[in-house]
Each structure stands twice: as structure tokens, then as C-alpha cells.
Amino acid sequence: MKRKEKVHNALKSLCDKMAAEEFFKGFQGFTTEELAAYVNIERNNVSKELNVLINEMKVVKITGRPVFYLDKEYLENSLSLQLNESIYQSIDALLALKNKSKDVFIANPFSHMIGYNDSLKNQIKKLEAAVIYPPDGLHILLVGPTGVGKSTLAEFMYKYAVATKVISENASFVVFNCADYAENPQLLMAQLFGYVKGAFTGADSDKDGLIDKVNGGYLFLDEIHRLSPEGQEMLFTVIDKKLYRRLGEIELKRKANVRIIGATTKDLNSSLLETFVRRIPIIVELPPLEQRSLPERYEMVRQFISNEAKRINVDIATDAEVIKAMLLYNCQGNIGQLKSDIQLICARGYLEYKTQNRKRVEMTMALLPDYIFSGFFDSKKRNEIESTIELSDKKEIIFSKSLDTCINIEDKYSISQKIYGEINTKLVEYAEKGYSKDIINKALDKHIQKYINELEKKFNYRCQSVQNEEHFRFIKPNVYHAVEYSLKLAEKSLERSFASRVYVSLSMHISELIANYGSKRYENLEDIKSIVLNYPKEYEAAGIIRDELERELRIIISEEEVIFITMFLYAVNKENSYDSNKIGILIICHGENTATSIANVANKLLSTNICNAIDMPLDRNVEDTLKEAIDIVRKIDRKMGVLLMIDMGALATFPEIITEKTGIKTKCVEMVSTPLVLEAIRKCLFFDIDLDSLGEELKTITPYTERSAALRQGYKLENRRKKYILVTCMTGVGTAKKLVSIIRNMKFVKNHKIEVININKNEYEHKSDFFEGQVLAVAGTVDLNISDAVYIPTEQIITQEGMNKFELLLKNTDPYILGSLNSSLGVTLLKALEETLVFLNPAKVYQCISSAYKLIASELDIQGSESLETRFMIHCCCMIERLIRNDSIYHHDANTTINENKLLYNILRYNLKNTEEVFGVSIPDTEICYVIDMINTV
Structure with a gap:
């Protein structure tokens, strides 16, 4: 597409957004400036x-000053004129020509809709015909998923009916969501059709x-499929006979003068x-x-x-790049989600604009x-963007506050006005209280995150496709995107290309940098600087x-990190393959294919073997297993030793035995995980490191915790975060002070350096956002x-039960599970499982089986049987x-037991289904x- 065509198309697009009535309001x-900003081309x-x-x-x-431009075809259609010139002194001169014709001025509101002449063209033609169909138009059903x-579109239909004078300007557009009253048919009928005195109590x-x-x-009936049968019957009477009755009336005597638009997300075949x-x-x-075209989605953005x-x-x-991201991602909630996502990103940018005194909002x-x-890493889609959308080499696009493209349509997905107001209110409130800008920023960002969580529930989305890429785990x-883009710039500077594992490796390093932000990471800086001078x-x-x-990640990278990246770039240039002077790596894990799976993922991500x-x-x-390990160690040793990465148990004794039998130096790292293996391979591939140093570094490094911690199901305490126990009473004095003293003196509280704070409920409500x-x-x-x-009540703190809860808490037990331990039985059971189970996570299996037992006990009306609960658990x-372990127990008469206890069998099957899936x-x-037999003995 030539530049002239791009400019013309941009002007057409801007004009199409403006209703013809605007000419009479000063438009x-x-x-030129507005066009340049819109099309992203120099003025x-x-x-x-x-x-x-x-x-x-x-x-x-x-x-005039300034000079204005309009698309000629748009102007002719809007004013119903044939223009013989292309330059006019003013809009008034054009309107004078219009007034000579005395034509009635009618504009089409549908022309404001993106897709009016493209993807929605056929739909809009049908709607226009339905609106003007004599004598009273046709009822309409709109079908499509949430957010389309x-x-x-329903409100545009109403505006079109008013513009074409099919209905009066005073006629109403009433919205009713049937889902709001789906569980209360009587109230739904009363809302839709009204009621008479005495129809029900309170009428x-x-x-x-x-x-x-x-x-x-x-009347716009959203989610019309949620109407009750009674509501449907009355609605059909309105449609067929234009009659209805109020709730409490018997005769159909009221006339209905209404046009109905229904909307549903259901399949038409249902x-x-x-x-x-x-x-x-x-x-x-x-x-x-x-299914909408990329140019249309671009216009929406x-x-x-x-x-x-x-x-x-x-x-x-x-x-x-933000614009590209908005065009590429899988927007499951459709246009509604796209708009809400943009509003939330703008809100975050607005927060930075307010707290950092910027000249404008920046969306980065x-x-x-x-x-x-x-969708950012879908090369096919990215190529399609480059070929169809004009995004020039400029790094940013300016959206002017003075360019009016707003259309006055009620939007049920809009959240921005509320969130901007809350940001401004809280900014003033926190500033008056003397909080620092950093703390205010964190507190308000947490506030915005609540809106994101609400959107995820509303549209039922979580990014699934991201997980299809192994390294995004x-x-x-x-x-990854920021590193990818920066390395491509580095490739141009160095005039060489990097292998894919270089991208992954540096991304892992930057992830670790972010996770441990602010900590000192390097020693002997002067020695490193002297090396850097050799590699300008x-x-x-x-x-x-x-x-x-x-710029991309909003972080500060120290000079030490720049030096590290310098060494990294030199190392990856020197590294061509896994040569003879590298450390060998061997993973050993319990399970059918645990170790193999981890090794395959790590080798694939870093393109090695x-x-x-x-x-x-x-x-x-x-x-x-030991014999096999000895054989492999002998094969993979390259005179630098072998690192054994294991999960647990007796495997920890292998290194000493292997070294004694083979003479090959080995080192053991326990609690193996995929991120830890990736870190080990990365260090082996790109850096000169000996076995002892590698082992020690892996023991102290928790790589890319920012991402991995969010994905782990087990609850892990992050040592780098400050930890608190809050002690409460109604006043914050007296009892609370004594409890603080008791808890602070607990050995494990001292060992873990946990801060114990005395606080009452009112104080917490004002300070909750500021716990770091x-x-x-x-x-x-x-x-x-x-x-x-x-939560641990006062009476439990002074008993062994409370001490046990604290001890379990500091052993990384999930707080959700601890919260369910309301009796000493729960604590005892969990401690017993820790001693009994060999390789399963006791907390995780406790949570699943405990939830199942509660559901089963509820259905069977079993109450207060600690004996049964203990045996069941x-x-x-x-x-x-x-x-x-594929080690199930045989039952001597299973068929008879099931036939005689079919109801109990079905209850157990249903409520243990979640455990099977987990x-x-x-x-x-x-x-x-066996569980049936156990319950029947109660």
C-alpha cells in the first residue's frame, strides 16, 4: 500500500466516525496534525x-487557520450534494449549498460502527430492513458469544429508528437482563409486565x-433464553397479539406498543x-x-x-509493540474483553502518569x-500484521486528547470512569497521610489488579495458549519478549545471529534478576571491568x-549487570557446541518417567543434549538404579565431573558411592525441578565453571521465582519476602500484648525471623495495602x-494445638489447609500423614480427601464421628x-457389596472424582x- 493510499484511507476512516449532524455543531x-498522529506518518x-x-x-x-480536510465522497454522501470543487473557504459555504436544496437531513448512525461496510455489512442491512418494515417494524433476535x-448493536438500531423517524424522539430504549431475575420468575414477571394491587404480599x-x-x-431483552416459562408465554402473547396482562390480572386487556430486540449467547439449534x-x-x-479482520480489530484498538x-x-x-500485542492475543471475551483490557492498561499508565509526574500517559x-x-509469538499472525496494518518504524503512536472519536453509546463493559475516579481519590487520601510515592504506587496497582481479577471471572478467561510454549512455564x-527484541538489536550491532537457546538463557537470567531485585549479585567488579575492556x-x-x-520492563539494570551481559555475549559467541570440557548432568527421580520428562524439556528449550x-x-x-547410574556417569564424564540432580531419599548417597567406585568426581543437588535443571545447563553451556562452584550456586539460587512460584500448586514461603504474624484483639492492648510475647518467644518464630505485630482491626483496615x-x-x-x-484463635495459641499449627505453617503447609484445621484432629491427621506417606505431598492429598469427606458426610448426614473421619482420611x-504405584487391594465380594449399597456407591464415586483428576x-x-464397608460399620 502506497503512502498516499494510507493517508487517504486514514482520512476516510476518521470521517466515517463522524455523524453528519456534527457539521451543524461546528465540526x-x-x-494535518490529527491525520499524522492517526496514520503515524511524519506531518x-x-x-x-x-x-x-x-x-x-x-x-x-x-x-483558514488551521486548514481542515475531508474525504470528498463522505462529504457528498453526508450532505447529499454533488461537489464540483475540492477547495472551499468554510463549512458554512458548503452548508449554504445544502440549504438551497431544502432536503431533509438524515444521517445513518450505523455508519459509526466498525465493520459497517465490511464484516457487519450483511447484518446491518437486515437490521435496517427490520427497523423500517411497515407498519411497526419486526422483532429481532441477536445471537453471538459474550462480548461481540x-x-x-441494539442501541444503534434504536438510534437508526429515531434518525429515520420510524419512532418518535421521545420513544424509549429500555434494557432488561433476564438473567438477573432467572431464579425468581414472579419478580421477573412483575418487572416486565407490572402488577396490580394485592397481586402478592407487599403489592x-x-x-x-x-x-x-x-x-x-x-425493549432490549438481554440473555432472553433465561426467561422463565411463564415469562416466555406472556412475551409470545405480546409478539403475537400485542396484548398482555399485569401480574395479578386475569384478562388480556392491555395493549403493548413495543418493538422487541432479544439477545442470546445460546446456539440457535438448542x-x-x-x-x-x-x-x-x-x-x-x-x-x-x-473472525473479524485485522484492520477492523486495529480500528477498535x-x-x-x-x-x-x-x-x-x-x-x-x-x-x-503494544498495538501489535492487542491485535495478536486470544481475546476470549471478544470486543468487550478487548475494551476492558485496554481500559485497565490505560489505568495502569494513568497511575504512573499521576505518581511520576509525567507529561502524558505511556502504554508500554x-x-x-x-x-x-x-499470540505474540505466532509468526504467521505477525507477518499478517506487517502486510495489512500500517505500523511504521516509529516506536510509539500518540493518541490525542483533542481527537474526538467517542460515540455516545451505553457500554456495559466500561469500567474506566470508575477506576480513574478511584485512583484520583486514593492518591489524595494517601498523599494526605504522608505515604511515599513508591508505597502509593504499589497500593494502587494492587487496587487495579482487583479489576483484572473481576474481568477474568466475567469473561472466564485465563491465558491457556501461553502454556503451550514450554519456556513460558x-x-x-x-x-521473554523484551529479551527477544533486545537481542535482535544486539544482533544488528554485532553483525551476527544467536541460537534460540541464547534467547532462553538470557531470559532466565533476567527473570532471576527481577526475582532478586536489589540484592548484590557480583564480587570482584574491578577484575571483570578489566576483561570488558578487551571486548568493546x-x-x-x-x-x-x-x-x-x-524501557520495556521498567527496571533499573546496574553496571554490574551490563558487564555480565557483555561476558555472556562473548561466551555465546565462543560457544559452538557442547565440547569436551563441560560438566556432565544426570537426573535421577522416583516415578515412571519423571526424570526423563524433565531432561527432555530442558534439552529442548536450550537446544542441547x-x-x-x-x-x-x-x-x-x-x-x-545405582548400577545404571555408575554406567552413565562413566559415559558422560569429560574430565570435569558429573552433577547428580535427584528428588529425594536414598539417592542422596549415590555421589559418594559412585566417586568411590569410578574415581570420577560427583556432586549432588537435591529437590530437582525443571527450572533448577535449566539453570544448571545454562551455566554449563555458557560459562567456565567447576563442579563445586556449580553445586554451591544451584543450592543458593531459586531461578525465576517470579514466574515459577505463581505456577506451583504447593504453597512456598519466599525467603526474600518479609513475613508477619498479626496479633489482634478488639482494642490492641491487654490480651494482644501478652499473645505477642508468647509468639515471639516461640523457637521457630525466632529462627524464621518473623515479625510479630500487635494491631487492632481498625488499624489494619487503614494499613492493609502497605505490608511489604x-x-x-x-x-x-x-x-x-x-x-x-x-487464623489461629486465642485459646489455641496457649495449647499444643496452636503450637502445631505454627509449626506446620513454617513447614510450608498451604494456609488454605491450615485454615480448615479447626480441631486438634485435623492437626493430628496432617502430622500422621507426614510420617506415613512416602512420596505424596501430605498437605495436597489431605486437602483433596478432606474436601471429599465433608461432601460425603453431608450427603449421608454423618455428624461428629471423629473415628470414621480418621479412618477415612x-x-x-x-x-x-x-x-x-499400581498397587490396589482385592475385595472378596465387590459385586455384592456394590449391588447392596448402590446409593452409597454412587455418592462415593461422584465425590471422589475430583481426587482422581488431581x-x-x-x-x-x-x-x-472397602470404603463402603468402613462407613457401614459406623
Whole structure:
């Protein structure tokens, strides 16, 4: 596409957003500056192309200061005029021509919709016909998934009916969501059709329904499939006979003057909608966002950001890469989610604008949540963007606060006005209290995160496709993208390319840097600097990487890190393959294919084959595993020794035995995980490191915890975060002070350096946003209801039960489980499982089986039987571990037991289903029968 065509298309697009009525309100066109900002081309180049288009009679110029431009075809259609000139002194001169014709001025509101002449063209034609169909139009059913624009389209229909004078300007547009009253049919009927005095208790007088209020206008019934059968029947009477009755009336005597627009997310073939389809003649299906063209989605993104700039009255500078990300990700909630996501990103940018005194709001990659990156690495889609969307080499696009593209349509997905107001209110409140900018920023960002969580529930989305990329299990997508982009710049500077494992390796390092932000990471800096002087090209490229990462990730990268990146670039240039002077790596894990799986993932991500594995099934002899390990160590040793990475148990004794039998130096690292293996391979591949140093570094490093901690199911205390126990009572004095003294003197509280704070409920409500670390527990007389914190009442603190809870807490037990330990039985059971189970996580299996027992006991009305609960918990937890080992128990008469206890069998089957899914096992009937026998003995 030539530059002239891009400028012309941009002007057309801007004009199409403006209703013709705007000419009578002072609208004159668009300036060169507005066009340049919109199309992202230099102003002088836009001016050149406009002059060419004027000479070609494709653009109209309105002279004066400033000069305005309009698309000629748009102007002719809007004013119903044939223009013979391309330059006019003013809009008034054009309107004078219009007034001579005395034509009635009618504009089409649908022309404002993105896709009006493209993906929605056929749908809009059907809707226009339905609106003007004599004598009273046709009822309409809009069909499509959540967020595709059904509500917006319904309001455009109403505006079109008013513009074409099919209905009066005073006619109403009434919205009613049937889902809000789906569980209360009587209330739904009362809302829609009204009621008469005495119709039900509390009906003290007659009341109009929405049908009365529509007044010849439109009634929009969202989620129409949720209407009760009674509501459906009455609605069909309105459609068929234009009659209805209020709740409490018997005769159909009231006339209904209403046009109905229904909306549903249901499949048209569903039985629920068959009756609607028969009675509503016009059915319009709206496509999901993924079926809309890229240019249309691009227009949506631009319009939504422009609307935010207008709303907050501040210019918004948006990275071109952010625009691409918004075009690429899997937006499961369609247009509604896209708009809400943009509003939240703008809100985060607005927060930085306010707290950091910036001149404008900046939308950068650092503000994007992970799920936005889901499509960013789809090369096919990225190539499509380059070929169809004009995103020039500029790094950012400016959305002007003065460019009015807002359309006055009610938007049920809009959250921005509320969130901007809350940001401003809280900023003033926190500033008056003297809080620092850093603390205010953190508190308000947490506030914005709540809106993100609400959106995830509303649209039921979480980024699934990101997980399809193996490295995104360990590296945040925004980190990988920033590293990828910065390394490509470095490749140009160094005039060489890097292998894919270099991208992964540096991403892992930057992830670790972020996770341990602020800690001292290097020694002997002067020695390193002297080395850097020998590699000026790599040092220059490292500076480019530093600048880009700081901009994208909003972090500060120290000079020490720049030096490290310099050494890294030199090392990867020197490294061509896994040569003879590298450390060998051998993973040994219990399970059928645990070690093999970890090794395969690590080798694939870093494009190597240096990682070896031995799987040790639970029924395999330890001596056989040791023999195999000795053989592999002999094969992979390259005179630098072998690192053994194991999971647990007797495997920890292998290194000493292997070294004694082979003479090969070995080192052991326990608690193996994929991130830890990746870190080991990375250090072996790219750096000269000996076996002892490698082992020690791996013991102290928890790589990329920022990402991996969020993905682990087990609850882990992060040592780098400050930890608190809050002690409460109604006043914060007296009892609380004594409890603080007791808890502070507990040995394990001292050992873990946990801060114990005396606080009352009122104080916490004003300071909750400012705890820098993690609240582990609340102890005392008042539960503060803090998410992920266990509550321990006063009476338990002075007993062994309370001591046990604290001890379990500091052993990394999930706080959700601790919260359920309301009696000494729960604590005792969990401690017993820790001593009984061999390889299963006691806390995790306790949580699943405990939840199942509560459901089963509720259905069977079993109360207060600690004996049964104890036997059930111990038996079932051990059963899961046995099933994982393929070691189920035979039952002597399973068929008879099931036939005689079918109801109990079905209850157990149903409530243990979740446990089967969590642990990937299938509980055989023989095991279920033992549980039946156990319950029947109560």
C-alpha cells in the first residue's frame, strides 16, 4: 500500500466516525496534525499526499487557520450534494449549498460502527430492513458469544429508528437482563409486565412494568433464553397479539406498543430457542472477534485508546509493540474483553502518569498482563500484521486528547470512569497521610489488579495458549519478549545471529534478576571491568540490551549487570557446541518417567543434549538404579565431573558411592525441578565453571521465582519476602500484648525471623495495602479475613494445638489447609500423614480427601464421628499413594457389596472424582468397596 493510499484511507476512516449532524455543531474536518498522529506518518509527508489527493478531487480542503480536510465522497454522501470543487473557504459555504436544496437531513448512525461496510455489512442491512418494515417494524433476535457487541448493536438500531423517524424522539430504549431475575420468575414477571394491587404480599398499589415504559420504543431483552416459562408465554402473547396482562390480572386487556430486540449467547439449534426462532422473524448472528479482520480489530484498538485519551483529557503515547500485542492475543471475551483490557492498561499508565509526574500517559509492554502475550509469538499472525496494518518504524503512536472519536453509546463493559475516579481519590487520601510515592504506587496497582481479577471471572478467561510454549512455564512472556527484541538489536550491532537457546538463557537470567531485585549479585567488579575492556563490541551491544530492557520492563539494570551481559555475549559467541570440557548432568527421580520428562524439556528449550536421565519406578531395586547410574556417569564424564540432580531419599548417597567406585568426581543437588535443571545447563553451556562452584550456586539460587512460584500448586514461603504474624484483639492492648510475647518467644518464630505485630482491626483496615511482605497468620480474638493467611484463635495459641499449627505453617503447609484445621484432629491427621506417606505431598492429598469427606458426610448426614473421619482420611490418602504405584487391594465380594449399597456407591464415586483428576488415578471398585464397608460399620 502506497503512502498516499494510507493517508487517504486514514482520512476516510476518521470521517466515517463522524455523524453528519456534527457539521451543524461546528465540526469542520481534520487537521494535518490529527491525520499524522492517526496514520503515524511524519506531518510534512502527510501534507504532501493531501495536496496530491486534492488535485485528484478525492479530498476537500477547507481553507483558514488551521486548514481542515475531508474525504470528498463522505462529504457528498453526508450532505447529499454533488461537489464540483475540492477547495472551499468554510463549512458554512458548503452548508449554504445544502440549504438551497431544502432536503431533509438524515444521517445513518450505523455508519459509526466498525465493520459497517465490511464484516457487519450483511447484518446491518437486515437490521435496517427490520427497523423500517411497515407498519411497526419486526422483532429481532441477536445471537453471538459474550462480548461481540449485541448490546451496542441494539442501541444503534434504536438510534437508526429515531434518525429515520420510524419512532418518535421521545420513544424509549429500555434494557432488561433476564438473567438477573432467572431464579425468581414472579419478580421477573412483575418487572416486565407490572402488577396490580394485592397481586402478592407487599403489592400495596398498581405498578407499571417495563412494557408500559417503552412507549412505542424498543425493549432490549438481554440473555432472553433465561426467561422463565411463564415469562416466555406472556412475551409470545405480546409478539403475537400485542396484548398482555399485569401480574395479578386475569384478562388480556392491555395493549403493548413495543418493538422487541432479544439477545442470546445460546446456539440457535438448542431446544430453549426453538420457540423464539419460530416467532421472531429476523435473526442476526454476530461473529466473534477472531473472525473479524485485522484492520477492523486495529480500528477498535485505536478507537478504544482514543476514547480513553478523551475521557482522561491526557494524551496517550502507545508503543507500537503494544498495538501489535492487542491485535495478536486470544481475546476470549471478544470486543468487550478487548475494551476492558485496554481500559485497565490505560489505568495502569494513568497511575504512573499521576505518581511520576509525567507529561502524558505511556502504554508500554511493561504494563501488559501475561495473557496479552499469548499470540505474540505466532509468526504467521505477525507477518499478517506487517502486510495489512500500517505500523511504521516509529516506536510509539500518540493518541490525542483533542481527537474526538467517542460515540455516545451505553457500554456495559466500561469500567474506566470508575477506576480513574478511584485512583484520583486514593492518591489524595494517601498523599494526605504522608505515604511515599513508591508505597502509593504499589497500593494502587494492587487496587487495579482487583479489576483484572473481576474481568477474568466475567469473561472466564485465563491465558491457556501461553502454556503451550514450554519456556513460558518458567519465564514470564513479557520478559521473554523484551529479551527477544533486545537481542535482535544486539544482533544488528554485532553483525551476527544467536541460537534460540541464547534467547532462553538470557531470559532466565533476567527473570532471576527481577526475582532478586536489589540484592548484590557480583564480587570482584574491578577484575571483570578489566576483561570488558578487551571486548568493546560486546560491551556496546550489552548497553543496547540494557536500554531496551529498562524501557520495556521498567527496571533499573546496574553496571554490574551490563558487564555480565557483555561476558555472556562473548561466551555465546565462543560457544559452538557442547565440547569436551563441560560438566556432565544426570537426573535421577522416583516415578515412571519423571526424570526423563524433565531432561527432555530442558534439552529442548536450550537446544542441547547434555542432560541425561534415569527413571526409578517405585518397585525398582535401588541397587539396580545405582548400577545404571555408575554406567552413565562413566559415559558422560569429560574430565570435569558429573552433577547428580535427584528428588529425594536414598539417592542422596549415590555421589559418594559412585566417586568411590569410578574415581570420577560427583556432586549432588537435591529437590530437582525443571527450572533448577535449566539453570544448571545454562551455566554449563555458557560459562567456565567447576563442579563445586556449580553445586554451591544451584543450592543458593531459586531461578525465576517470579514466574515459577505463581505456577506451583504447593504453597512456598519466599525467603526474600518479609513475613508477619498479626496479633489482634478488639482494642490492641491487654490480651494482644501478652499473645505477642508468647509468639515471639516461640523457637521457630525466632529462627524464621518473623515479625510479630500487635494491631487492632481498625488499624489494619487503614494499613492493609502497605505490608511489604507476606502475612502468614492472624492470631488472637479477631479474624482479619486476610487471603492466604491462617487464623489461629486465642485459646489455641496457649495449647499444643496452636503450637502445631505454627509449626506446620513454617513447614510450608498451604494456609488454605491450615485454615480448615479447626480441631486438634485435623492437626493430628496432617502430622500422621507426614510420617506415613512416602512420596505424596501430605498437605495436597489431605486437602483433596478432606474436601471429599465433608461432601460425603453431608450427603449421608454423618455428624461428629471423629473415628470414621480418621479412618477415612488415613485409608484414602494411603490408597491414592498405592494406586500411583499400581498397587490396589482385592475385595472378596465387590459385586455384592456394590449391588447392596448402590446409593452409597454412587455418592462415593461422584465425590471422589475430583481426587482422581488431581492425582491422575482411577479408583477401582474394589477400593470403593472397602470404603463402603468402613462407613457401614459406623
